[in-house]
Amino acid sequence: MKEHGIEGVCSVHEEAVRRILANRPSEEHLFEMAELFKVFGDPTRMKILYALLESELCVGDLALLLSMNQSAVSHQLKVLKDASLVRSRRVGKNIYYALSDGHVSTIVSMGMEHVCE
Amino acid sequence: MKEHGIEGVCSVHEEAVRRILANRPSEEHLFEMAELFKVFGDPTRMKILYALLESELCVGDLALLLSMNQSAVSHQLKVLKDASLVRSRRVGKNIYYALSDGHVSTIVSMGMEHVCE
DNA sequence: ATATCATATGAACAATCATTCATATAAAGA
DNA sequence: TCTTTATATGAATGATTGTTCATATGATAT
Secondary structure (H helix, E strand, O other): OOEEOHHHOEEOOHHHHHHHHHHOOOHHHHHHHHHHHHHHOOHHHHHHHHHHHHOOEEHHHHHHHHOOOHHHHHHHHHHHHHOOOEEEEEEOOEEEEEEOOHHHHHHHHHHHHHHOO | OOEEOHHHOEEOOHHHHHHHHHHOOOHHHHHHHHHHHHHHOOHHHHHHHHHHHHOOEEHHHHHHHHOOOHHHHHHHHHHHHHOOOEEEEEEOOEEEEEEOOHHHHHHHHHHHHHHOO
């Protein structure tokens, strides 16, 4: 007999559901992963990441590259930095941004592969 | 001499900017990639993907698993399907959902790795 | 045929988000 | 010290999005 849970939904594979529920990553980890991917999910940030894949750049470079104003770029860089995807260092009046680790390029390449099919 | 482009931004590495601009993926590809990652960027969809990583399931199963109503799950499954991340087949009154290819699990694993550090 | 069940879909609403504008900070030069 | 330059940041706004509710579709069973 099929199980009817919340709001009358009918689960056909209750067994599997219980097993999955027991083995899946914590709610917190799942949220963090979604947060991470959300950061990749914007064209502006994707362009920034792609650029930094090639070379360290400062804010003005990126603004020129993206044809966007400095403020917009700066805001997005903050998002990227909060997600630990980029790091920054100050050199005089300029601030240089670079990718913070190797995961970034792996994830980006994976996305590119999926898209190019 | 530093270059001052749109809106007075100052580019320090004009050389690099030009090179990156010449070599980077098309605007369209960059948009598609962002769109792809956007789909991963939601906890509900991440949970669905993680579940389907383990086994094929139908809508009611997922609703039970996520403690969400059928409609919400169905809407998100549509998003996943439009992004070609899942496929579906009908068996009687039920519709079974499964991951559509291997990229998905690779991308998800990559995200998990990044988060678990 | 009709009732029921599983799923899909459209409209509405609240919440989130990217960009802009204006302004703040922090370094360098005069 | 005062100005200029590079970047950051807060508030406002328009656009996008996830969920809910109500309803539609499509299949089975009586």
